[in-house]
Amino acid sequence: MKAVRRLLVLALVAALCVLTGASGAAAHEERESTFPPGTGIAPTYRPYDAAKPHLVVCKSDSGKRIAAMTDPKVKALNATLLPQCAFQHIQAAVDAVKTKGTNIYVLPGLYREEPSWNPPCAQSYDGGIVSYDLIVSCGEVINLVTVAGDDPKDADIVCDTALCNLQIEGTGVRMEDVVLQGGFKADGDWIKHNGIKADRADGFYLRNLTAELFRENAIYVHETDGYTLDHVNARNNDLYGILTFTSDHGLIKNCEASYNGDSGVYPGGQADVNKDSTTTGPLTRWAVEITGCESHHNALGHSGTAGNSVYFHGNSYHHNAAGFVTDSFVPNHPGMPQDHAWLTGNKIYSNNENYFERFVHSGICARKPAERGYGKGTVCPTFPVPVGTGVLIAAGNYNLVEKNEIYDNWRYGAMLFWVPGAIREDYEPFAQYDTSNGNWFKNNRLGFHPSGVVQPNGTDFAWDEQGVGNCWEGNVSSTGTVTDDHEVIPLPTCASGGSVSPIGNVTKTARNAPCATYQREDEPDPAGCDWLDSPTKPAARRDAPGEASAAPAPPAGGGNATPAAPAPSAGGSLPTTGVSALPAIAGVLLAGAVLLVHRRRTRAHP
């Protein structure tokens, strides 16, 4: 009984963590950061003919790789560039830039950037927060390649050095022909946190290369106003593939991100350019545009704490544990609470990969990094997500999710819930109910594979019945009727004005619970947490033509919600230490026995 009560209390403790970071949306550790002025523009591509100053980087085998090229146009350009090669490392070329608007051409090859591994300036780094000054003086403490464009001597964060408008371009036929690789030290630990970081590097353009195997991020853009990431591949990292933070005027296009332990693409703390707008709808100004990207086999396809004004369209996010996630959980992200993401025309499907069971619970992620199998399919999720969810808005406002194809997500097609401001360290009373409001889910197609085959979501929409102005309208489901998890309040239509309750369904809130305690190292499998279980494949699901039974890991333990944990009884009903009423009972029984014996003796011997 004691054990049972303790379990109940533990369950309650977990339950009361409700939503406390339990979303898959994520965050990262960084210096104090602010938005750039917002006067920049996303740079456009400068072709070779328009590139005045340019530098060329190559490897000893670049010539051989170029000789093997079959595309004559690309081969010709590489043949022109090869004789100009003056650098063996990308960082060396960056350090040699003298003029704004320089192009750096990186010829086919594998770039490990060995001089950045352990330079003298990094010897005293203690692993803590990295200031911008340190980024400038010794970016190698954390980055394999650093592009820092702001002179640290001035007070602003605007790019004002020769590294402004820098374009770095791989010259291969494919993204994978130029690889920036971190990898592992001899002791099995990561070599570096970040691959390439553009820090206050306004006008930065990165094109046609792959970055892989970093402790944190493969491609990182920070406090930058105007950047384009074009045809980049970010894979096999412990946290993020592509991360942009406190930046503006970004364009991420035609990217691929896969096998990352947090998300493939993360635009977080984005310039809050629509913060004063209470309109949900197509944006005319956004902080970052993400289009033509394929993000797959990550813990999360997309995430973004304070992922504000993200214009997300024409992407394909699939075979992650969760597809698109945005949130307002974590403090120190400028632009809280999250607002104004616009998701349209995307395919978000088959996000059912259970990397928790496969790699965390199996113990693989507890091994040294070099022994986990990164690059061979391993993903070690750093944060919990409800496996099998297509879109998750974990506290956000005025997000528009429209005209997307959302299918084959075995738990939820899309999920929306509230988180109080105190969780992000905003303790003002009004901030406790400032999410989730004004989110619209309109005209999405749910449960239809493009081939026409039915591939339903487990439930089309999940909502905690909280918020003002949230609505669902015009969505079409393969199940005939759009399915949802409402207990009290049905999904309101937009025509009705949407939802009206600042207070949500507490039972639902509690149901999400125990997962909040997940931590890959210290609490990898929280008791009672069903988010990390594989959801049940919908019975109506049919394989699409040619689909090689894309079924992820088979369901384990079912996907039904866990009942809310009961509250402990008031008044302190837990057991005390080793005492009971037995002595009293024994005493009374003994007295009774004495009297009984006495009476019989009295009768027997009158």
Added chain:
Amino acid sequence: MSLLLEAPATAAEIVAAPRRRWPVAALAALCALVGIVASLVLVAPGAASFSTVVPSATGVPYVTVPEFGPRGSYVLGYEHGATVRLSLPLHNSGRLPVTVTAVDLGGGPAPLITVRGHEGLPMTLRPGGSGELTLTISMGNCRFYNEREMQTYDGIRVEFSSLGRSGERLLPFDRPILVKSPMIVTCPDRKLDRSLNRRSSLL
């Protein structure tokens, strides 16, 4: 009926019989008394009863969110290095006096908040009596938590005595106290290398 056929008792027998019964009856009564007293003493800790504790805090932000969680939540803002005074009104709702001798907030290895001192202990509470316990707690272990973690303190474990016997009890808060781990910018001890921040390494 058979008794009616017996010879009437003599006067001596009538006087003598009670003399033989009294010691036995007295022994039985004594046994019962000893049993009851022993039971009272032994079950005293188990019979003790406390009311639900309604905590309050000063020194850092402290917010009540009634709708967050099944019973609502208190959110205690983590400020690295801060000292917090946590007030815990205790009420003895039982029928026996209790003396609270020690308290523990728990939290496992490297808890985000650690009790550094207290005011009000030992605290004797007569039946129906109340008192206020104040804990001085420090915030100094954020290094061992990632930026999205949170610790939940659901109640306070008290050690107490009642009628000379000791007991232990978890007194639940009316709402749990949530303490959110900060980001690295406000946790100067944190390392970017998460492997250096594992609580399990302390075990």
